[in-house]
Amino acid sequence: MALDRIDFAILDTLQKDGRISNSALAEKIGLSQSACSRRLDQLEKSGVIEGYHARLSNGALGHRMTAIVHISLSGQFEKSLAEFEAAIKRCPNVLSCHLMSGEYDYVVRIAAKDLEDYERIHKEWLTAMPHVIKINSSFALREVVDRTSMGIRPETA
Amino acid sequence: MALDRIDFAILDTLQKDGRISNSALAEKIGLSQSACSRRLDQLEKSGVIEGYHARLSNGALGHRMTAIVHISLSGQFEKSLAEFEAAIKRCPNVLSCHLMSGEYDYVVRIAAKDLEDYERIHKEWLTAMPHVIKINSSFALREVVDRTSMGIRPETA
DNA sequence: TATGAAAATGCGGAACA
DNA sequence: TGTTCCGCATTTTCATA
Numbered sequence: 514m515a516l517d518r519i520d521f522a523i524l525d526t527l528q529k530d531g532r533i534s535n536s537a538l539a540e541k542i543g544l545s546q547s548a549c550s551r552r553l554d555q556l557e558k559s560g561v562i563e564g565y566h567a568r569l570s571n572g573a574l575g576h577r578m579t580a581i582v583h584i585s586l587s588g589q590f591e592k593s594l595a596e597f598e599a600a601i602k603r604c605p606n607v608l609s610c611h612l613m614s615g616e617y618d619y620v621v622r623i624a625a626k627d628l629e630d631y632e633r634i635h636k637e638w639l640t641a642m643p644h645v646i647k648i649n650s651s652f653a654l655r656e657v658v659d660r661t662s663m664g665i666r667p668e669t670a
Numbered sequence: 671m672a673l674d675r676i677d678f679a680i681l682d683t684l685q686k687d688g689r690i691s692n693s694a695l696a697e698k699i700g701l702s703q704s705a706c707s708r709r710l711d712q713l714e715k716s717g718v719i720e721g722y723h724a725r726l727s728n729g730a731l732g733h734r735m736t737a738i739v740h741i742s743l744s745g746q747f748e749k750s751l752a753e754f755e756a757a758i759k760r761c762p763n764v765l766s767c768h769l770m771s772g773e774y775d776y777v778v779r780i781a782a783k784d785l786e787d788y789e790r791i792h793k794e795w796l797t798a799m800p801h802v803i804k805i806n807s808s809f810a811l812r813e814v815v816d817r818t819s820m821g822i823r824p825e826t827a
Numbered sequence: 828t829a830t831g832a833a834a835a836t837g838c839g840g841a842a843c844a
Numbered sequence: 845t846g847t848t849c850c851g852c853a854t855t856t857t858c859a860t861a
């Protein structure tokens with residue numbers, strides 16, 4: 514799907530305010546309401562927009578600690594990977610998880626209330642996952658940036 | 671702010687569908703439209719809901735590669751950290767960045783079109799940031815989980 | 828531009844301390 | 845008796861054909 518600068522403007526706006534009304538969006542980017550609505554439909558149907566989500570404050574919900582955990586499995590067979598991934602998806606404290614090249618198999622970001630809570634998660638979830646042989650935990654002192662998608666650069670929008 | 675199970679149900683729903691209408695939300699959680707709207711206002715004003723965002727497909731926008739980069743600075747003075755963080759915030763390819771305890775100072779997640787694009791980002795952005803003395807890049811083979819906030823567990827909602 | 832749907836707001840009433 | 849929250853009705857705003 515080919516995107517033009519108006520599409521990028523729509524994406525940029527919706528990335529910053531996912532609940533903006535169609536009429537406000539149309540006015541902001543200088544399009545009629547109907548044209549704006551049609552483009553939005555296209556962007557959603559084509560999969561460029563995957564969904565809309567409320568961003569909740571982990572802190573306000575009592576989760577003030579972020580851990581970044583490097584995990585290795587005992588083997589890299591696809592079956593082992595699939596079993597581990599199914600398990601990690603079930604853990605509600607997992608914010609992100611990537612299968613990696615390099616020294617460790619997975620990098621996992623975890624939200625916890627505090628160190629005690631992290632200990633629980635480590636014990637009840639991480640060490641209980643199938644095929645895990647090595648777990649290396651680091652803790653975030655500060656969150657500097659956190660977004661799900663790349664910023665739309667002004668020069669492309 | 672004290673949250674009850676109705677609040678958790680609202681948060682859970684909005685996390686999954688950030689553009690749901692107030693009336694649909696009210697019906698889903700079994701509340702009148704006005705009561706629902708008031709609670710939502712409160713959740714927004716109190717900071718539990720930080721915002722609403724469209725989730726864009728990095729793939730559909732041409733960014734098919736995710737790198738996880740560990741970065742060390744030459745000193746951990748607050749001034750050095752602040753200068754580095756100001757610089758990293760300016761890079762549009764940065765998805766997340768955390769100041770860490772442990773061996774490396776920062777863990778940074780980066781979106782790139784391909785390896786060539788990553789080389790450019792590495793050269794133009796990462797090595798150009800102030801106080802950086804060590805950069806260690808790993809590449810994601812697969813994204814298993816990616817969310818900004820913790821899942822609301824059914825038993826709490 | 829028109830029509831119906833949805834959101835904001837004000838008011839009354841119930842539950843509870 | 846004061847506070848908090850629900851629900852209904854009105855007004856205004858918005859989505860969509």
